[in-house]
Amino acid sequence: MDWSRKYDSDIIHLDLAGTSFVVLSSSEAAEDLLEKRGSIYSDRPTFPMYELMEWTFILALLKYGMRNSRTQRRLFNEHLNINASHNFRPQQRAAAHSLAGEIIIPITYGLDVQPSNDPYVDLAEKTTHQTNPGVSGGFLIDFLPFLKYIPEWFPGAGFQKTAKIVQKLGRDLQNVPFEETKGQIAAGVLRPSFTANCLRDLESGEKYYDETTVKEVAAVMYVAGADTTSTVLATFFLAMLANPEAQKKAQAEIDATIGQGCLPDFDDQDALPYVDSLVKEVLRWAPVVPFGVPHLVRVEDEYRGYRIPANSTVVGNAWSVLNKMYPDPYTFKPERFLLDGKPNPSVKYPDAAFGFGRRICPGQHLASASLWITIASVLAVFEIRKKVGEDEKIVEPSYEWEDGVVS
């Protein structure tokens, strides 16, 4: 974003060790290319590090148009589109009320999550810890692919060790919870979940997917949905510490609408426009995937007189888009989405937080609903305040974000 200001251009080109890298820093450029020209801008670069990790089943990394990538997206869309995702409201409600770990686990597998030391949460966390530096250029090998021939013992080849660890984590991610769910089904336990619903549908006849696809998509949900959603919630807590006025307004709205002693439910969403705007503002104020997931343009293209070389990595800079699109962007202001206390139709939903075009996040409706019910429930019962130290002084949060795909 700084470079786009410095060079007065919302399109920046970088040559990274021979890889052509194009960063789009305005909603206009991102929409013109990644959405309107989606037929050529929806591929993904090759990530040698993920190949070493054997993460060849992860939709976010698959080439556009490949059979497995089309089937996975279709399965995601079938179960997580705006209407179908309502089926998971019971799990979302329960997870919000217990505020236990990752909401995505009961949704994906129908498995309970323990409030602490849950083996599945632990597996998801271990995995994202190892993989988070990736896709945005955190692994040097992605720019210098010949590094993959360097043996593990060679100084600086720590990535080889990481790859081995992630290979094992990837296998566990796919198999352990999936087998547990299958075991539950075999034992007659009836718990709706993405996996159980797909396996039930498979039993009822021929489908465009098979059991392996269900297992892979479930594992993709598990990794793509865990860290992202919980990081937005962490950002929400930080935003509330920094903006007590916004918190008070949201709580006043809940008290006036729902009354005390009750928890908000999905049916109340329309009656709580300020809370709804607060959730949008959390997504906008500090997008948790600030640099998106890189796209790749297959063929040479021209845009506003610029030549964009074939096979360039093209990044929609969500951070910049979500800052430039709204006035006074650094201020946390849910009101920006409202007009006379109602949703303002002329202010755009911060959907850049979920990416762009044909690769836009297929979990966005599910994620938005999980965030809404959790944030509304927390605001209804808790007051989020800065910690007071032993010396009776307020402890200021650090307001720092970690680097990585998920920030």
Ligand code: HEM
């Ligand atoms: C607040 C939470 C979430 C955020 C901010 C988020 C953000 C993103 C972003 C920025 C992308 C890249 C889009 C692009 O390439 O332009 C993406 C892709 C993806 N997300 Fe999410 N996501 C979230 C939750 C979820 C959940 C809950 C799921 C699954 C249930 C999910 C599944 C995926 C998948 C499978 C992809 C890859 C799509 C493809 O490459 O075709 N995400 N997400």
